[in-house]
Amino acid sequence: MFSKLQYISQGATAEEQIENIQQVLDAGCKWIQLRFKNIDEKELLEVAQQVKNNCSKHQATFIINDSVKVAKNVDADGVHLGLKDMSVAEAKTILGEDKIIGGTANSIEDVLKRVDEKCSYIGLGPFHFTTTKEILSPILGLKGYETIMHELTKREIYIPIYAIGGIQMDDVKGVMNTGVYGVAVSGSITHYPQKKEWIQNFNLLFDGQINYSK
Secondary structure: OOOOOOOOEEOOOOOHHHHHHHHHHHHOOOOOEEEEOOOOOHHHHHHHHHHHHHHHHOOEEEEEOHHHHHHHHHHOEEEEEEOOOOHHHHHHHHHOOEEEEEEEEEOOOHHHHHHHHHOOEEEEEOOOOOOOOOOOOOOOOHHHHHHHOOOOHHOOOOOOEEEOOOOHHHHHHHHOOOOOOEEHHHHHHHOOOHHHHHHHHHHHHHHHOOOOOO
16 A cells, blocks of 8 residues: 655755755655755765665655666666656566556646556656746646546546645645645655644645555
């Protein structure tokens, strides 16, 4: 079963990345995606290995953004691929069929493509404007999620869909009501001083929702 909450890491330096992730793990988050851009592979590998060890101690799922090679080297639980990254099929060949392969989507067409590619889950967004990405896809908002989730239900397609993109605690209930499986957040937790409280409140909002198996 996948966690309903994904934390996508932030930090301009290796130290910031590791510290932010550790704080979120200590607060009870069980799914970490390491997203550390614009660094060389050697540094990413070093950070990934330390984060992998910390996630293992907390029995948390560890996903690496984009870099299939680093995910393979540190034996991460999986990788998250953007629409312009390596193909899902190639990632499965490198990592193995047992690893989690997440994929980004912004439209119903993207979602259907990801389903055909047999992604493990889909990160669908953005919900709001977000500064996390330099190039932002069209904003979906609640209406966009409702439309896409309705279409998937009509087609009897069931895959874990995570809402992503500038989501705050006040947004969670509305996003949840669209039928998504969970949410992926970054700055909302990173900059919140009481991280354990944030995660507890999130879990209360999502209590009783449907669970999909891996």
